[in-house]
Amino acid sequence: MNLPISFDPPHRLLLGPGPSDCHPRVLRAMAAPLLGHLDPAFTGLMNNLQDLLRKTYQTKNPLTMAISATGMAGMECTLVNLLEPGDKIVVCAAGHFGHRMIEVANRTGAHVIPHTVPWGKVFDLNQIREILQNTRPKVLGIVHAETSTGALQPISELGKLCHEFGTLLAVDAVTSLGCVEVDVDGWEIDAVYSCTQKGLSCPPGLSPVSFSERAAEVIKNRTTPCQSWYLDLGMLMKYWGQDRFYHHTAPISMNYALYEGLRVVTEEGLQARWARHKLHHNALRAGLETLGFAYATQPDAILPQLNAILIPEGLEDLPIRKAMLEEYGIEIGAGLGDFRGKIWRIGLMGYNARRDIVMQVLSALGSVLIRKGHKCDVGAALAAADATY
Numbered sequence: 001m002n003l004p005i006s007f008d009p010p011h012r013l014l015l016g017p018g019p020s021d022c023h024p025r026v027l028r029a030m031a032a033p034l035l036g037h038l039d040p041a042f043t044g045l046m047n048n049l050q051d052l053l054r055k056t057y058q059t060k061n062p063l064t065m066a067i068s069a070t071g072m073a074g075m076e077c078t079l080v081n082l083l084e085p086g087d088k089i090v091v092c093a094a095g096h097f098g099h100r101m102i103e104v105a106n107r108t109g110a111h112v113i114p115h116t117v118p119w120g121k122v123f124d125l126n127q128i129r130e131i132l133q134n135t136r137p138k139v140l141g142i143v144h145a146e147t148s149t150g151a152l153q154p155i156s157e158l159g160k161l162c163h164e165f166g167t168l169l170a171v172d173a174v175t176s177l178g179c180v181e182v183d184v185d186g187w188e189i190d191a192v193y194s195c196t197q198k199g200l201s202c203p204p205g206l207s208p209v210s211f212s213e214r215a216a217e218v219i220k221n222r223t224t225p226c227q228s229w230y231l232d233l234g235m236l237m238k239y240w241g242q243d244r245f246y247h248h249t250a251p252i253s254m255n256y257a258l259y260e261g262l263r264v265v266t267e268e269g270l271q272a273r274w275a276r277h278k279l280h281h282n283a284l285r286a287g288l289e290t291l292g293f294a295y296a297t298q299p300d301a302i303l304p305q306l307n308a309i310l311i312p313e314g315l316e317d318l319p320i321r322k323a324m325l326e327e328y329g330i331e332i333g334a335g336l337g338d339f340r341g342k343i344w345r346i347g348l349m350g351y352n353a354r355r356d357i358v359m360q361v362l363s364a365l366g367s368v369l370i371r372k373g374h375k376c377d378v379g380a381a382l383a384a385a386d387a388t389y
């Protein structure tokens, strides 16, 4: 057999919906030698990682840790642990990931009540109140930042509302954590999950989760065993807790990565980090609008870290994304589901929320558009972005 050449990835700027580029400090951290997963040095790192996660999630929840798999495992872990066959869950779905939550919940044997609004829109709290009143579900699931539509769901009052009806609030914070505010305790969230490869600027591979005391109580009082052995929080707690009971081999290097990624977040400060995302979003938005783009998202709900823009009439989706990738090494995201072929998604997440990157993507996109026959003024777009600084 001919030995294939060693893999040297081409240079890319990852401005899609994720993964986003790693922080250089995270990549360096991953190159450190392995430790045994029960080595006191490693379990010490796990404890510190949990503290950093609590800071990032703004929670005191003891049950806060990183699931050894990507964001979808966080979703699955949340649903299979909170739900037993026959339980009721309302899932608010306004995009691809809301619909996935319905699919995952369906497999638990729970009775799933979908509540949908058109893609690009967000939910109305009064309507949710009515549904809670009529259905009294055990859990309400919602996506905070719907990556398929670029919409930020306002959820700061939702936990309180759910608790009026004895319902637990489960939140998908996969695209929001590290980019916009997520206040788990202040917003009374009972279960939350995220990922490492979007706002936290680490590789994909872990899913940070946190569960309130209320949720922990519900999990403890289950009458049927959790249908997933690997994601059974009862056992995972014993590994991440004092017992250090062997459950699975933690992905050591990924935990180094997340630890360093969270150190970067904490060093910058949460408020400063959210402000930075907003700042560079404003610049990108000014540039994109000058290039002639409109957003696909409800105007008061636009996510700073993920810009979902409508593809102008007469332009083709794939050739332009291909030119961006091949000629400029820039990856931007395509539309999913209802938005397939209709939008592009430009992410400025974590380490990538920077002024140089805003200018780079605007000038590359502008040049490609002109070449494809779309009339636009790239100089004016760059000036408009620059003026916001």
Ligand SMILES: *Cc1c(COP(=O)(O)O)cnc(C)c1O
Pocket (backbone or CB within 6 Å): 018, 070, 071, 072, 073, 075, 097, 143, 145, 146, 147, 148, 172, 174, 175, 195, 204
């Ligand atoms: C990316 C994403 C997921 C899935 O996470 P993976 O890490 O790809 O498994 C779930 N929910 C939302 C909102 C996402 O954007």
